[in-house]
Amino acid sequence: MARPIRFNAFDMNCVGHQSPGLWAHPRDKSWKYKDLDYWQDLARTLERGVFDGIFIADVIGYYDVYKGSNYHAIHQAAQLPVNDPMQLAAPIALATEHLGIGITASTSFEHPYTFARRLATADHHSKGRVGWNIVTSYLESGAKNVGQGGLRRHDNRYEVAAEYVEVLYKLLEGSWEEGAVVRDGEKRIFTHPEKVHEIAHKGKFFEVPGYGLTEPSPQRTPVLYQAGASGPGKAFAAAHAECIFVAAPTKSVLKAYVADIRQRIAAAGRDPKKVFIYTLITIITDETEDKAQKKFEDYKSYVSYDGSLTFMSGWSGIDFGQFAPTDVVERIETNAIHSFVEHIAGGDKSWTIDELAQFGGIGGMGPVCVGSPERISDILQEWVADTDVDGFNIAYAVTPDSFEDIVAHIVPELQKRGAYPTEYKPGTLREKLFGDGPYLPKTHPADGYRDIEAVKRREAEAVPALKTVGA
Amino acid sequence: MARPIRFNAFDMNCVGHQSPGLWAHPRDKSWKYKDLDYWQDLARTLERGVFDGIFIADVIGYYDVYKGSNYHAIHQAAQLPVNDPMQLAAPIALATEHLGIGITASTSFEHPYTFARRLATADHHSKGRVGWNIVTSYLESGAKNVGQGGLRRHDNRYEVAAEYVEVLYKLLEGSWEEGAVVRDGEKRIFTHPEKVHEIAHKGKFFEVPGYGLTEPSPQRTPVLYQAGASGPGKAFAAAHAECIFVAAPTKSVLKAYVADIRQRIAAAGRDPKKVFIYTLITIITDETEDKAQKKFEDYKSYVSYDGSLTFMSGWSGIDFGQFAPTDVVERIETNAIHSFVEHIAGGDKSWTIDELAQFGGIGGMGPVCVGSPERISDILQEWVADTDVDGFNIAYAVTPDSFEDIVAHIVPELQKRGAYPTEYKPGTLREKLFGDGPYLPKTHPADGYRDIEAVKRREAEAVPALKTVGA
Numbered sequence: 041m042a043r044p045i046r047f048n049a050f051d052m053n054c055v056g057h058q059s060p061g062l063w064a065h066p067r068d069k070s071w072k073y074k075d076l077d078y079w080q081d082l083a084r085t086l087e088r089g090v091f092d093g094i095f096i097a098d099v100i101g102y103y104d105v106y107k108g109s110n111y112h113a114i115h116q117a118a119q120l121p122v123n124d125p126m127q128l129a130a131p132i133a134l135a136t137e138h139l140g141i142g143i144t145a146s147t148s149f150e151h152p153y154t155f156a157r158r159l160a161t162a163d164h165h166s167k168g169r170v171g172w173n174i175v176t177s178y179l180e181s182g183a184k185n186v187g188q189g190g191l192r193r194h195d196n197r198y199e200v201a202a203e204y205v206e207v208l209y210k211l212l213e214g215s216w217e218e219g220a221v222v223r224d225g226e227k228r229i230f231t232h233p234e235k236v237h238e239i240a241h242k243g244k245f246f247e248v249p250g251y252g253l254t255e256p257s258p259q260r261t262p263v264l265y266q267a268g269a270s271g272p273g274k275a276f277a278a279a280h281a282e283c284i285f286v287a288a289p290t291k292s293v294l295k296a297y298v299a300d301i302r303q304r305i306a307a308a309g310r311d312p313k314k315v316f317i318y319t320l321i322t323i324i325t326d327e328t329e330d331k332a333q334k335k336f337e338d339y340k341s342y343v344s345y346d347g348s349l350t351f352m353s354g355w356s357g358i359d360f361g362q363f364a365p366t367d368v369v370e371r372i373e374t375n376a377i378h379s380f381v382e383h384i385a386g387g388d389k390s391w392t393i394d395e396l397a398q399f400g401g402i403g404g405m406g407p408v409c410v411g412s413p414e415r416i417s418d419i420l421q422e423w424v425a426d427t428d429v430d431g432f433n434i435a436y437a438v439t440p441d442s443f444e445d446i447v448a449h450i451v452p453e454l455q456k457r458g459a460y461p462t463e464y465k466p467g468t469l470r471e472k473l474f475g476d477g478p479y480l481p482k483t484h485p486a487d488g489y490r491d492i493e494a495v496k497r498r499e500a501e502a503v504p505a506l507k508t509v510g511a
Numbered sequence: 512m513a514r515p516i517r518f519n520a521f522d523m524n525c526v527g528h529q530s531p532g533l534w535a536h537p538r539d540k541s542w543k544y545k546d547l548d549y550w551q552d553l554a555r556t557l558e559r560g561v562f563d564g565i566f567i568a569d570v571i572g573y574y575d576v577y578k579g580s581n582y583h584a585i586h587q588a589a590q591l592p593v594n595d596p597m598q599l600a601a602p603i604a605l606a607t608e609h610l611g612i613g614i615t616a617s618t619s620f621e622h623p624y625t626f627a628r629r630l631a632t633a634d635h636h637s638k639g640r641v642g643w644n645i646v647t648s649y650l651e652s653g654a655k656n657v658g659q660g661g662l663r664r665h666d667n668r669y670e671v672a673a674e675y676v677e678v679l680y681k682l683l684e685g686s687w688e689e690g691a692v693v694r695d696g697e698k699r700i701f702t703h704p705e706k707v708h709e710i711a712h713k714g715k716f717f718e719v720p721g722y723g724l725t726e727p728s729p730q731r732t733p734v735l736y737q738a739g740a741s742g743p744g745k746a747f748a749a750a751h752a753e754c755i756f757v758a759a760p761t762k763s764v765l766k767a768y769v770a771d772i773r774q775r776i777a778a779a780g781r782d783p784k785k786v787f788i789y790t791l792i793t794i795i796t797d798e799t800e801d802k803a804q805k806k807f808e809d810y811k812s813y814v815s816y817d818g819s820l821t822f823m824s825g826w827s828g829i830d831f832g833q834f835a836p837t838d839v840v841e842r843i844e845t846n847a848i849h850s851f852v853e854h855i856a857g858g859d860k861s862w863t864i865d866e867l868a869q870f871g872g873i874g875g876m877g878p879v880c881v882g883s884p885e886r887i888s889d890i891l892q893e894w895v896a897d898t899d900v901d902g903f904n905i906a907y908a909v910t911p912d913s914f915e916d917i918v919a920h921i922v923p924e925l926q927k928r929g930a931y932p933t934e935y936k937p938g939t940l941r942e943k944l945f946g947d948g949p950y951l952p953k954t955h956p957a958d959g960y961r962d963i964e965a966v967k968r969r970e971a972e973a974v975p976a977l978k979t980v981g982a
Contacts, residue, residue, distance in 0.1 A: 053632070055701065061699065063694070063701060064696040064699050064701075066696070071694055071701075074635040074636070074726075074728075075635075076601055076604065076605055076636050100624075100625060100628075100724065101721075102721075102722065102724075110704070110722065111704045114702050114704040114707050114722075115700060115701065115702060115703075115704050116699075116701055117701035117702055120722070120724065121687075121692075121702075121724060121725050121726040122628075122724050122725070123628065123631070123632040123635060123724075123725060124628050124629045124632035124633075126597075126598065126629075127597065127598060127600065127601050127629070127632050127633060127636060128601075129598065130547055130598050130599075130601050130602045131601045131602065131605060131636070133547070134547055134602060134605060149622070149625055150621065150625065151620070151657045153571075153656045153657050154571060154620055154621065154657060157571075157593075157594065157595050158595045158597075158598070160594070161524070161594040161595040161598050162595075162598060164545040164546075164594060165545070165547050165598060165602070181721055184720055184721060185624045185719050185720065185721045186622045186624050186625060186719075187622070187624075187717050187718035187719060216592075221592075223534070223542055225535040225537070228532065228535050228587075228815065229586060230526065230534055230535075230542075230586065230587055230588035231585045231586060231588055231592075232586075233581070233582045233585040233586050236585050248656050248657075249655055249656065250572075250573075250652055250655060250656045251573065251581070251585075251591070253571065253573075253591065253592060253593050253594075254592050254593070254594060255545075255592040257545075344699065
């Protein structure tokens with residue numbers, strides 16, 4: 041197989057992740073998100089389908105732009121309630137052997153020193169199958185609720201994130217040398233103290249003088265995910281991310297994005313083919329075209345108009361509650377809405393607010409692909425061939441059915457065509473994805489923090505030099 | 512059975528928790544702490560032995576008082592490396608049906624808003640079997656490493672803790688009313704918005720205006736553990752704790768402590784019999800007295816002198832590295848050492864530094880009980896009868912052997928005597944322990960935060976009154 045299509049499952053530790061209202065569908069089990077069995081069963085399904093991983097999104101906060109209140113978010117369980125994603129890593133690891141486990145965590149809510157320990161622990165527990173989805177943004181309500189414990193609001197979020205990952209690299213890559221832990225019962229040495237280093241980090245936002253708390257985990261730094269689509273988000277992804285998650289309404293939008301991001305990765309001195317890009321999609325399929333279309337019609341009847349616009353308003357910052365369902369977007373004199381709708385729709389259609397709600401009501405901001413296994417497989421292959429994307433980040437309409445349908449129908453069809461992997465590669469998640477060993481490659485910025493004593497000398501020299509300039 | 516003896520396993524997500532050097536014993540498996548199988552196997556053993564729970568201690572930081580460095584802590588893996596305890600809750604829950612899971616978390620390192628979500632998530636995942644061991648103290652090195660993200664150093668730790676638990680009660684008890692979540696597919700209502708409340712918390716240390724992120728977990732507030740022995744620690748435990756963990760060298764010290772704490776609990780308006788007190792102990796046993804004694808001698812030969820004094824120095828703040836092993840404590844002119852040794856030894860012996868290291872080298876600061884099942888059972892029953900303690904918090908010398916020996920030898924002997932439970936009670940951890948329902952009782956301070964709208968009115972009225980006083 042030259043270059044297989046890659047699948048990732050997009051989920052969240054909540055009810056009806058991006059399909060507001062579909063929790064009421066009799067087949068939907070997302071309300072069982074509190075049960076570990078639910079997650080373990082889903083993980084086994086995805087591993088049977090040779091998915092690269094399951095990616096657990098997260099928000100801390102809630103959607104309150106629509107009609108200026110939280111009413112509809114709560115009413116439709118629109119990502120509220122929401123449980124901690126990190127605690128899903130161990131149970132998913134226990135239920136599977138290969139599946140990657142992507143956990144979202146923000147650089148805004150926890151200190152990097154304690155977060156480094158959480159992340160390393162998850163990597164230990166999963167024997168190296170964890171990815172970290174780095175997010176910087178947060179809902180206004182989240183920032184308010186973590187009050188003084190949170191970061192200052194006026195901080196540049198990506199500037200904080202850059203220093204945050206630097207602290208993590210120092211702790212996870214630099215603090216504990218290879219071979220530090222020997223567990224030598226004869227000589228009664230567990231760890232060689234001279235091979236464990238204080239990181240002496242003194243930055244603009246964080247000060248961490250000491251040692252990392254954890255011994256090196258299988259991947260040291262887990263696989264780095266990123267989903268930022270803004271300018272600084274793209275720059276951050278090009279510098280750090282190994283898996284990038286995007287949402288694009290059309291092939292032409294996607295193609296331009298992929299070309300741009302690969303060029304930026306190359307400009308950062310990294311191999312642009314060793315960063316995987318997954319585009320958001322929702323797939324509704326069945327044995328036949330007709331059955332798939334009927335399934336789609338059935339699903340659509342459960343979409344919550346208010347729930348859908350709750351998300352859209354939260355994501356765009358535009359309160360769609362001020363319009364009637366029949367209002368046509370072209371006739372609304374707000375540039376922001378035009379640009380938002382253009383982004384999601386690819387600009388080739390005029391939309392009513394109701395159509396907008398229907399569109400976003402299944403699987404969020406990605407295209408919804410409905411049809412027979414053959415037709416869907418044609419489309420997926422076409423998207424990959426035409427856009428240079430590596431694969432798909434698959435949202436569900438109804439869970440676990442959406443994923444089970446894909447594993448039952450799409451995966452075998454693509455495998456038959458030689459376009460999808462039939463088994464996992466051995467090793468850690470990073471090895472399964474890229475095949476070059478468990479650690480970040482030498483071209484990655486993390487490599488610069490491995491010889492921490494050299495970093496400390498460099499930083500010690502840099503400080504007086506800067507002072508001289510200022511004097 | 513009138514009043515059974517209760518067992519709790521004392522552990523930590525690290526190597527050789529309180530038995531420095533015993534990691535080198537060929538039977539010790541604590542170096543496998545990174546593996547979930549290790550924890551699941553241990554949990555199954557404890558459940559077979561009808562232990563109330565497993566209590567995962569934690570430190571963020573490391574021991575650097577001994578000889579003024581971290582050398583020996585690192586060399587002997589003395590609670591460094593150490594992994595995140597919270598991520599053990601789900602795997603232990605998956606391996607067991609009844610065992611309580613006590614997770615330690617500090618009120619100093621994470622904001623209560625995000626911590627409330629973590630705790631509720633663990634309670635959901637375990638179907639209500641989680642306890643939270645509330646700690647306020649931390650190692651100096653931990654405070655330094657969480658830099659500006661941590662709380663201000665000069666804050667009164669128990670004052671912060673009191674407000675921290677208040678925020679948790681408001682979020683976990685008050686924000687989501689009973690019956691808020693209905694998941695009514697017919698009416699398309701997941702949650703009644705009018706039954707979910709903003710908590711509007713505005714305190715000295717935290718400001719949390721909004722909603723809790725999680726729907727009510729089986730216990731709402733998990734079972735509250737506390738282990739503070741200082742004056743403010745005792746007051747906090749008397750007000751809030753449901754399980755209290757103590758360390759006492761002699762029956763007379765323990766008896767006085769238990770009487771004092773029960774009196775304080777009663778004074779706080781709570782039922783002193785519905786708070787369980789577990790005292791630290793290490794048990795070394797085998798089929799016969801002789802085998803047990805030989806096992807003890809074997810274990811002792813692995814104690815690390817430096818590792819043991821690393822802990823003792825860290826706990827007491829006294830650098831024992833300044834003395835020779837043969838120095839006799841009585842001859843050292845430092846009151847602090849006398850008082851520390853008196854505390855751990857009960858004041859009835861004169862100690863050399865080497866004896867001190869030996870004493871603390873197995874199981875930390877609790878007594879070590881060595882003998883046949885009959886002899887140990889006699890001692891345990893005598894301690895309970897003479898001191899009014901509810902049970903024992905059992906540290907290991909070598910793990911899992913120390914626990915397996917107890918389950919194989921002590922538990923059946925005590926059961927034969929009708930002094931130990933033979934099965935678990937049904938329900939959540941709180942119901943298994945106290946039998947009165949899954950939630951904190953009405954006499955607990957958490958009850959005052961259940962009607963959150965009343966709390967908000969009360970607080971709104973209180974503020975002007977206070978202002979008037981100040982004016």
